[in-house]
Amino acid sequence: MAARSVIRMGHPVLATKAREVKEFDTPDLHELLADMFDTMAAYDGAGLAAPQIAVDLRIVVFEVSQNPRYPDAESVPRTVLINPVIKPLSDAKDLAWEGCLSVPGMRGAVPRHTHIRYTGFDEFGQAIDRMVQGFHARVVQHECDHLDGILYPQRIEDLSKFGFIEELEEAGLIPKVES
């Protein structure tokens, strides 16, 4: 088990549609997931998609428990989500700042559906089916976008709300985070 390197925007794997997982509960899958959680912890991320470590499979992991990068965010349970499908539960969207380990040092304001249902499978092939809102819904939409080769800057509608963390903090657009 080990943290792996996170690839950054511009790497072709991040722009590629990832492949479905066909086999569950295999040693390779368990090792990959352990590495994904180690990587997420090493980079202090809220979530990680397999393509971010250059593995083109439809797997995301996420967990938020009082992450200093997201001081106002509600917690999100530790989750392995494989072959996910997202359905918006309404047309409502909200705008909030996001970052991404593959776009280091930057933040952008991204519109996301406020309420979604997501389905998929855990590492043992057990079905997952949740209806969530707010920050949890945002994290899932961000991570699952990675599986379709989409990074959050592509979702930004007002590019004046995209920039380097230090500049945005200085401008008072995002709160300063102690780290």
Ligand code: NI
């Ligand atoms: Ni990301």
